[in-house]
Amino acid sequence: MSDIKFSKDETDRIVQKIKAYFNDELSQEIGGFDAEFLIDFFSKEIGPHFYNQALSDALTLFSEKADELSYLVQELEKPTP
Numbered sequence: 001m002s003d004i005k006f007s008k009d010e011t012d013r014i015v016q017k018i019k020a021y022f023n024d025e026l027s028q029e030i031g032g033f034d035a036e037f038l039i040d041f042f043s044k045e046i047g048p049h050f051y052n053q054a055l056s057d058a059l060t061l062f063s064e065k066a067d068e069l070s071y072l073v074q075e076l077e078k079p080t081p
Contacts, residue, residue: 015039
């Protein structure tokens with residue numbers, strides 16, 4: 001897995017959400033610089049867990065759809081004399 005990189009616009013939006021969360025839920029102010037450090041920390045330390053879960057979910061969905069497709073193809077078979 002490569003490092004998670006956000007565009008400047010995405011980073012700005014995430015920073016605003018972190019700042020709002022700290023203010024609303026923790027009654028603390030956090031600066032943009034500190035919020036960016038939190039983003040880096042979470043993306044490196046927790047991001048792989050979300051990434052791996054997403055891969056597992058995608059694999060499960062793919063497997064289910066492949067099984068469905070297999071049944072649909074079998075339904076198309078013509079009886080042989």
